[in-house]
Amino acid sequence: MRGTVLKLWPEIEWIEDPELREQTLQTWIRAFELSPLTPRDLLEIPFTLLIPGCKVSFMSHKRVVVHIARKAAQAMQEFFGDSLPINLDTVIAGAILADVGKLLEYEKVDGQARQSQRGKHLRHPFTGVSLAMMCGVPDPVCHIIAAHAAEGDLVKRSTEAFIVHHADFMAYEPFKNLGAK
Numbered sequence: 001m002r003g004t005v006l007k008l009w010p011e012i013e014w015i016e017d018p019e020l021r022e023q024t025l026q027t028w029i030r031a032f033e034l035s036p037l038t039p040r041d042l043l044e045i046p047f048t049l050l051i052p053g054c055k056v057s058f059m060s061h062k063r064v065v066v067h068i069a070r071k072a073a074q075a076m077q078e079f080f081g082d083s084l085p086i087n088l089d090t091v092i093a094g095a096i097l098a099d100v101g102k103l104l105e106y107e108k109v110d111g112q113a114r115q116s117q118r119g120k121h122l123r124h125p126f127t128g129v130s131l132a133m134m135c136g137v138p139d140p141v142c143h144i145i146a147a148h149a150a151e152g153d154l155v156k157r158s159t160e161a162f163i164v165h166h167a168d169f170m171a172y173e174p175f176k177n178l179g180a181k
């Protein structure tokens, strides 16, 4: 499973701190152990169930969010320097883990992914934090998982969480236009 996750997520190698890199990898491995979904499913199921007919896969969306978040953080570091401290490892690990809880939010029925009963009770920001804490992921990264989606609008987001939140939404909200009449 280790090799499979690293193939699915080459961006894990971007995390410089070896401990955080391992914790991030272990969280994804644990999620697959507990999930009805397989790594192959993530290459096939749509990234959101909220947009009917969406053709973008779960992995394509998750990976683009990590790429956007990293590049945004680097641009901010370049222009703001010490005026706005940003931990790049935290941004990258947080972006990689933001949706790991979806592995416990979804189930597969007749080959289609849908929200499970557990997912209705606990959306992925909650199950994601649970998985990450089990694997020793530090609090600033768990904070990103907790606050990346709409639930986080009630939370005072860290700089790193703002970056991942906006990267996630800019890669999601334009798709709503495609469904608009």
Ligand SMILES: [Fe+2]
Pocket: 098, 099, 124, 148, 149
């Ligand atoms: Fe999410």
